[in-house]
Amino acid sequence: MKTHDVAIIGAGPAGMAAAIEATRNGLSTIILDENPAPGGQIYRSIETVPDQRAALLGPEYVSGRSLAADFRACSAEYVAAATVWNIDAGLQIHYSIAGKGSAQVTAGSLIIATGAIERPTPMPGWTLPGVTTAGALQVLLKAQGAINDDVVLVGSGPLLYLVADQMLKAGNAPRAIVETVPSGQLLKAARHLPKALKAFSYLRKGLSMMRRLSKAGVPVYGDASSIVVEGTNKVEAVRFLSKGKQHRIETTGVGLHQGVIPNQQITRLLGCEHHWHESQQCFVPALDDRFETSVEGVFVAGDGAGIGGAVSAVLRGRLVAMRIAEKNGRDTRLEQRAIQVQLAQDAAVRPFLETLYAPSPENIVPADDVMVCRCEEISAGQIRHAVDLGAPGPNQVKSYLRCGMGPCQGRMCGTTVATIIAEHRQKDIKEIDYYRIRPPLKPLALSELASIESEPTRHTPL
Amino acid sequence: MFKRVMTEIRNPIHIEFEGQTITVEKGETVAAALMLAGHGKFRESSVTREDRGPFCLMGVCFECLVEIDGTPNRQACMTLAEDGMKIRVQKAAFEEATR
Numbered sequence: 001m002k003t004h005d006v007a008i009i010g011a012g013p014a015g016m017a018a019a020i021e022a023t024r025n026g027l028s029t030i031i032l033d034e035n036p037a038p039g040g041q042i043y044r045s046i047e048t049v050p051d052q053r054a055a056l057l058g059p060e061y062v063s064g065r066s067l068a069a070d071f072r073a074c075s076a077e078y079v080a081a082a083t084v085w086n087i088d089a090g091l092q093i094h095y096s097i098a099g100k101g102s103a104q105v106t107a108g109s110l111i112i113a114t115g116a117i118e119r120p121t122p123m124p125g126w127t128l129p130g131v132t133t134a135g136a137l138q139v140l141l142k143a144q145g146a147i148n149d150d151v152v153l154v155g156s157g158p159l160l161y162l163v164a165d166q167m168l169k170a171g172n173a174p175r176a177i178v179e180t181v182p183s184g185q186l187l188k189a190a191r192h193l194p195k196a197l198k199a200f201s202y203l204r205k206g207l208s209m210m211r212r213l214s215k216a217g218v219p220v221y222g223d224a225s226s227i228v229v230e231g232t233n234k235v236e237a238v239r240f241l242s243k244g245k246q247h248r249i250e251t252t253g254v255g256l257h258q259g260v261i262p263n264q265q266i267t268r269l270l271g272c273e274h275h276w277h278e279s280q281q282c283f284v285p286a287l288d289d290r291f292e293t294s295v296e297g298v299f300v301a302g303d304g305a306g307i308g309g310a311v312s313a314v315l316r317g318r319l320v321a322m323r324i325a326e327k328n329g330r331d332t333r334l335e336q337r338a339i340q341v342q343l344a345q346d347a348a349v350r351p352f353l354e355t356l357y358a359p360s361p362e363n364i365v366p367a368d369d370v371m372v373c374r375c376e377e378i379s380a381g382q383i384r385h386a387v388d389l390g391a392p393g394p395n396q397v398k399s400y401l402r403c404g405m406g407p408c409q410g411r412m413c414g415t416t417v418a419t420i421i422a423e424h425r426q427k428d429i430k431e432i433d434y435y436r437i438r439p440p441l442k443p444l445a446l447s448e449l450a451s452i453e454s455e456p457t458r459h460t461p462l
Numbered sequence: 463m464f465k466r467v468m469t470e471i472r473n474p475i476h477i478e479f480e481g482q483t484i485t486v487e488k489g490e491t492v493a494a495a496l497m498l499a500g501h502g503k504f505r506e507s508s509v510t511r512e513d514r515g516p517f518c519l520m521g522v523c524f525e526c527l528v529e530i531d532g533t534p535n536r537q538a539c540m541t542l543a544e545d546g547m548k549i550r551v552q553k554a555a556f557e558e559a560t561r
Binding site: 050052117375377412 | 507510523524535539
């Protein structure tokens with residue numbers, strides 16, 4: 001089996017930057033990525049996007065081109081379409097290549113750069129065909145130049161405005177933006193504004209997007225609540241209250257968004273410690289100041305370490321690679337300090353954004369009749385009932401209800417389930433914790449398992 | 463409805479969905495190809511057999527599971543369309559067992 005100094009999982013901004021930095025420091029590096037090309041979600045299709053489409057996606061997106069080019073030029077072994085399905089305690093990584101066969105690799109250090117997922121947004125009707133995440137709309141635009149010409153964007157967060165702005169530039173503005181940010185929220189966020197001014201470019205970009213959308217006449221319904229997606233076999237309308245008034249917009253498409261949260265599957269699988277990030281309202285792995293987890297040699301770079309965005313993801317990737325180089329006997333401490341200064345600067349806008357775009361309470365703690373586990377079709381009420389019967393945490397709720405045992409393995413319900421239990425038991429969510437994640441991380445054909453070269457069979461009893 | 467903007471099909475390949483032939487761009491995911499062809503229903507939910515379709519398009523939610531060339535549980539958003547692929551709506555498991 002092949003052994004490398006560093007294995008990186010995920011070829012988004014953090015993974016690519018880590019690979020460049022690790023190889024620059026002479027570390028033998030392998031990088032495994034689930035997608036057919038590098039870029040992750042933020043720079044999806046960055047190597048193949050036509051110029052016209054790149055222009056409408058904006059300069060921040062286009063900046064990924066040079067990163068991807070540097071990544072291709074570095075000496076890291078890059079494996080595309082590789083789905084990691086297990087990592088054991090000895091940092092032996094099992095991955096499946098395009099679903100056609102498995103391979104293994106071991107590493108001295110592991111960098112988890114698997115980024116973020118969209119925060120689950122349970123609400124009535126969110127399982128209807130035609131409802132996607134806002135991020136999904138952006139994936140289609142980046143990769144295929146595909147756009148939905150009939151869509152209402154619903155939720156909270158900078159991505160909603162970014163997607164709307166990109167759709168507008170593509171000549172197909174959304175029907176409306178239904179924003180769940182309460183009226184008084186800007187005032188609450190304002191105390192973080194002086195700090196946020198240190199990262200003024202983000203604020204300027206946000207304001208200019210909002211101006212363009214308003215000038216184009218895209219209606220924005222603020223302070224929205226009691227949101228329901230209506231339809232029988234597909235989306236027909238969105239109904240909601242905005243500033244006390246009932247509205248109903250007929251549409252065949254809905255894009256939901258309540259921010260993004262770290263993808264915890266691998267850090268949970270490895271038994272890394274996690275804590276609850278109050279401001280980001282999600283679990284994040286416990287990390288030291290150089291992004292090493294509680295498991296020695298296992299690092300997290302990018303949004304998986306807590307949401308920081310693409311610029312921070314690159315910086316974190318580089319920092320982690322430098323730290324591993326230091327552990328391998330190369331003095332990179334000065335460079336590391338310089339990166340940490342830049343990271344602090346880039347993070348200055350976060351408290352403001354996190355307060356202003358705090359997720360909507362009705363999505364965080366949904367009503368009894370709202371479906372929470374989409375795979376096994378378990379409602380919030382059933383979860384509360386299981387708690388009343390004595391299930392103290394997510395793993396017990398799972399065995400009562402099969403909640404989190406479907407194909408997504410809890411990715412779409414885990415955070416909501418933990419939050420509902422914490423609220424219902426009136427306990428600290430840290431104490432409630434999360435599902436125990438086990439391999440395989442993604443479904444695997446038995447034929448693939450069977451074809452793995454095994455250790456010689458032991459014939460003598462242990 | 464999903465449509466292509468500022469682009470058209472340059473390298474056409476053909477896939478089949480529920481017996482209907484669809485022309486798609488080479489290198490496109492199965493999910494994108496079906497959505498662009500106007501399809502919203504990809505599978506039936508396993509408990510109540512509700513219609514479901516792609517939700518996250520980044521491999522997380524497993525809502526876009528389809529049957530491709532006889533193999534069920536394929537993530538349409540993570541699978542690139544290949545010429546001649548035969549794709550079917552994924553039925554609920556109990557129906558599959560009695561088919």
